[in-house]
Structure formats: structure tokens, C-alpha cells
Amino acid sequence: ESHHAVFGHPITHSLSPRIHARFSQQTGIPLRFEAIDATPETFATALEAFTAGGGDGACVTLPLKEAALALCSEVSDRARRAGAVNVLVRKPAPAEAGGDRWHGDNTDGSGLVRDLTARQGVDLRQRRTLLLGAGGAAHGVAPALIDAGIGDMFIVNRDSARADALVDKLGLPKRVHSRYYEDLRALGEFDLIINATSAARSGGLPTLPTSLVGARTACVDLSYGEVAIPFLAWARAAGARKAVDGVGMLVEQAADAFKLWHDVRPYTDEAYAALRERDA
Numbered sequence: 001e002s003h004h005a006v007f008g009h010p011i012t013h014s015l016s017p018r019i020h021a022r023f024s025q026q027t028g029i030p031l032r033f034e035a036i037d038a039t040p041e042t043f044a045t046a047l048e049a050f051t052a053g054g055g056d057g058a059c060v061t062l063p064l065k066e067a068a069l070a071l072c073s074e075v076s077d078r079a080r081r082a083g084a085v086n087v088l089v090r091k092p093a094p095a096e097a098g099g100d101r102w103h104g105d106n107t108d109g110s111g112l113v114r115d116l117t118a119r120q121g122v123d124l125r126q127r128r129t130l131l132l133g134a135g136g137a138a139h140g141v142a143p144a145l146i147d148a149g150i151g152d153m154f155i156v157n158r159d160s161a162r163a164d165a166l167v168d169k170l171g172l173p174k175r176v177h178s179r180y181y182e183d184l185r186a187l188g189e190f191d192l193i194i195n196a197t198s199a200a201r202s203g204g205l206p207t208l209p210t211s212l213v214g215a216r217t218a219c220v221d222l223s224y225g226e227v228a229i230p231f232l233a234w235a236r237a238a239g240a241r242k243a244v245d246g247v248g249m250l251v252e253q254a255a256d257a258f259k260l261w262h263d264v265r266p267y268t269d270e271a272y273a274a275l276r277e278r279d280a
């Protein structure tokens, strides 16, 4: 039986243990999976204890994804580009070489792209995209969206320096642009609008003009549950073709993590349906 965990704070409401339990059942790969509460201050110690206890792999959620990047001895290219790690894979190494190491990866972006393309039927190619937010969640998904072939991307953030920094980091000045919330009215319609802000958790959604949305527009909130409601309600009221929350992304990033640990990618429809049922 392999030993896995999810680290985060708060962690009690994490859906990861249930998703991975389903994957384990479905693939027949036995898995012990625990939820470990850790803050950025206690994460290094908690991970050390997990390593000493024989931990084989872990997922990392808020607010530890940046800290996880720093704790890994090697990271994938996509994790480095995202500036964040959401999956830890243990790499055995002899004691002479300093013992086992953690390899860090990031499956948030691939999870979002997979959910949008395979489940929601959204064609991302050449899609004019608006990304709201420039924090950890936005950093995590932006590179994968670009790799999936979206068209121009406009990034809007309250703190414009953070939007500029993300644009610079993505390194495609002809395709990726930073704008202010006040400019939104002048930007016209988008094919894809992604809410990567935590606004619903802190102070409420900024005012978004309905002129951003046309009959073809797909709107996605990277969060789920209560905090996704305001943005999705706005999207529906504005006439969006699709308004989806982050449950699909959550399940897909978990399946990509499971694949990194066990070399098998579970089917995700069952776990997705179970989480939807819980919502209903």
C-alpha cells in the first residue's frame, strides 16, 4: 500500500482524499491517503515528518504551492513556469546521495485544459482570452492555456504590477497583454473568461461589464462551491454559452497527479459525477 497525502491550510474540506480513494478503488491500486494541515511556516517540518514516515507522494494546495516549489530538489519545466508545485513525487536516492528527494510538478494547468477540452467541449485554439487575477492560481494555469493554443490573452488584476509581472514572465509580448479593470469596457467580447481571483472570498467580485460576454463565450471559475457562485451567476446573466466551476479541473489535476505516482491515469467521469451529486 502506498502512502500519500494532501497538504494545505485549511485542509478539512479538501476533496482530494475522496477523489484519490475513488481512483484507488477504480484502478485497484491500494492507497493510504491522509489530509495534513500545514501553513507556509510549518510546511517544511510537516513534509520532513511525512518523508520519514515513508510518504510516497503528495498533493499540495493553498497556500503552499509556492513554498512547495522551494522545498523540491528538482522540479518539472511546467512547475517552474507556473512558479508553483501542486504534486510531489518521491524519487529514491541512496543515503550517500543525501537520501530520497522530492520531485515537484504542476498539473493545475493541464487539469484545466483537459477539463475544458475533453469534458466541457471548449475548443481553446485561437480563443481570445481574459484572465482575471494575477496571483498563484493565475500563474498556475496561464502557461498551459498558452501551450493549448489560445489566441490573445488579456490579464487584468487589481494590483497592476502583478499583472505586468505575469505578462513579463510569460514572455510573449505580442500575445499576452496587461490591462486595468477600468479598461474592460473597451476590450469587447472574449471567447474565454477565467476567474482566477479570490475576490469572492475577499471583498467581493469587481464590477465586470456584460459587454465582455457574447453568445459564444465560455466562462470558468477556478474555484468551486460557494465562492464560485457570484462569477458564474454574472456569466449566466450576461448570456455566456457556458459557465463552469473548478470541480472538473480539480478532478483532472488529481488524475494527472495519480498518473505521476502510479503510471496509470484513472478515468475521471465517475469521480466528477460523484462530486457533482454532492453539489446538487
Ligand code: ATR
Pocket: 062, 132, 133, 134, 135, 136, 137, 138, 157, 158, 159, 160, 162, 196, 197, 198, 199, 200, 202, 203, 204, 205, 206
Ligand atoms: P490565489 O492562489 O488564489 O491566486 P493569491 O495569490 O493571493 O491567491 O491571489 C489572489 C488573486 O485574487 C489576486 O489576483 C488578487 O488581486 P491583487 O493581486 O490585486 O490583490 C485577486 N483578488 C483578491 N481579492 C480581490 C478583490 N476583492 N477584487 C479583485 N481581485 C481580487
